[in-house]
Amino acid sequence: MKKIINIVGARPNFMKIAPLMEAYKTCPLIEPLLLHTGQHYDYKMSELFFTELGIKEPDIYLNIGSDTQAKQVARIMTAFEDVCIAQKPDAILVAGDVNSTMACSLVAAKLGIKIIHLEAGLRSFDRSMPEEINRLITDVLANILLTPSADANQNLINEGISPDKIHLVGNIMIDTLFKFLPIAKQSEILNTLQLENTDYMLVTLHRPSNVDERSSLKKILETLHVISSTVQVVFPVHPRTMKNIAAFDLLPFLKGLIVTEPLGYYDFQKLMSGARLVLTDSGGIQEETTALRIPCITLRENTERPVTITLGTNELIGLDMQQLKELTDKAMKGEWKPGTVPELWDGNTASRIVELISAAV
Numbered sequence: 018m019k020k021i022i023n024i025v026g027a028r029p030n031f032m033k034i035a036p037l038m039e040a041y042k043t044c045p046l047i048e049p050l051l052l053h054t055g056q057h058y059d060y061k062m063s064e065l066f067f068t069e070l071g072i073k074e075p076d077i078y079l080n081i082g083s084d085t086q087a088k089q090v091a092r093i094m095t096a097f098e099d100v101c102i103a104q105k106p107d108a109i110l111v112a113g114d115v116n117s118t119m120a121c122s123l124v125a126a127k128l129g130i131k132i133i134h135l136e137a138g139l140r141s142f143d144r145s146m147p148e149e150i151n152r153l154i155t156d157v158l159a160n161i162l163l164t165p166s167a168d169a170n171q172n173l174i175n176e177g178i179s180p181d182k183i184h185l186v187g188n189i190m191i192d193t194l195f196k197f198l199p200i201a202k203q204s205e206i207l208n209t210l211q212l213e214n215t216d217y218m219l220v221t222l223h224r225p226s227n228v229d230e231r232s233s234l235k236k237i238l239e240t241l242h243v244i245s246s247t248v249q250v251v252f253p254v255h256p257r258t259m260k261n262i263a264a265f266d267l268l269p270f271l272k273g274l275i276v277t278e279p280l281g282y283y284d285f286q287k288l289m290s291g292a293r294l295v296l297t298d299s300g301g302i303q304e305e306t307t308a309l310r311i312p313c314i315t316l317r318e319n320t321e322r323p324v325t326i327t328l329g330t331n332e333l334i335g336l337d338m339q340q341l342k343e344l345t346d347k348a349m350k351g352e353w354k355p356g357t358v359p360e361l362w363d364g365n366t367a368s369r370i371v372e373l374i375s376a377a378v
């Protein structure tokens with residue numbers, strides 16, 4: 018039996034690890050352990066997802082919490098090194114691009130433990146994003162690179178990574194989406210929020226480039242405030258964003274918006290799958306809207322997920338608020354590209370991965 022420590026830390030990791038933990042059950046050759054670094058710790062950012070997605074309790078919890086970039090990474094590394102020395106895993110599996118992903122990869126590389134990176138090869142080519150640094154370092158260290166789309170394979174090849182390490186497996190988050198959508202559709206969130214009708218747009222914002230500077234955050238909220246006079250705007254607010262809205266004295270702009278705390282998976286998918294338009298700066302939501310063929314506007318200058326634009330329903334607008342108003346109008350009128358779903362975003366990525374790694378580890 019090969020022991021694999023599977024790492025999660027922050028909200029976007031949970032929907033990626035859930036189908037994999039399930040698929041391991043079919044493979045007697047692998048002993049999977051689940052480790053949660055505790056990078057995200059609020060009930061609504063973490064535990065609720067374990068419950069809804071049926072993920073088992075972590076075998077190991079590091080209780081790291083929030084801090085500056087370097088301190089958070091350093092604390093994860095110190096704690097994870099002790100775990101690796103005690104557990105002696107054959108491999109670790111890390112997902113996505115959060116600080117926990119990179120921190121644990123660095124530790125494993127130095128101890129000579131194999132690294133499997135799930136969602137390898139994505140590049141925004143923007144090193145001002147903490148996630149881009151995490152992706153570059155994780156991919157350069159990883160032994161098995163599992164990619165969601167063909168562009169990711171090409172990025173890795175361009176960086177000189179040996180093709181025999183790279184495997185196109187598809188998008189595992191879409192496994193979770195397709196599995197839980199029927200349950201999510203039963204959520205009562207539309208009634209709870211007292212929406213007048215189903216013509217609404219859904220907004221999420223948490224990227225440092227949008228929410229950590231007062232001027233950018235104000236610009237976005239001012240525009241949403243204007244849009245909310247004609248369109249119902251539902252806005253579940255990430256803790257980082259809420260902290261900054263309060264600190265920058267921008268709370269008055271939330272008037273007219275339908276504001277909630279971060280939502281669980283079911284409520285969020287219910288809202289997303291019924292929205293006329295989604296406005297976001299999240300990576301995962303660009304992909305989920307493409308899979309669901311829901312119009313999506315991304316408030317970023319670049320994306321590490323270009324297939325959501327070339328094939329899917331995504332449009333990138335940076336901080337162009339005029340374009341935001343125009344595209345919102347178009348989406349509300351139902352004028353949007355229909356989009357197609359990329360290859361292998363089919364709900365079967367986890368079983369492909371387990372088959373592959375049971376032979377490779």
Ligand code: UD1
Binds near residue numbers: 114116257300
């Ligand atoms: C992290 C990831 C980002 C991912 C996002 C999803 C990195 C570098 N960033 O960003 O890629 O898209 O998660 O949410 O890993 N906080 C709470 N409760 C929590 C967690 C955080 O209140 O459970 C607050 C804290 O004030 C903290 C702030 O949110 O300082 C930011 O949290 P952090 O984990 O540093 O990064 P995110 O912005 O969540």
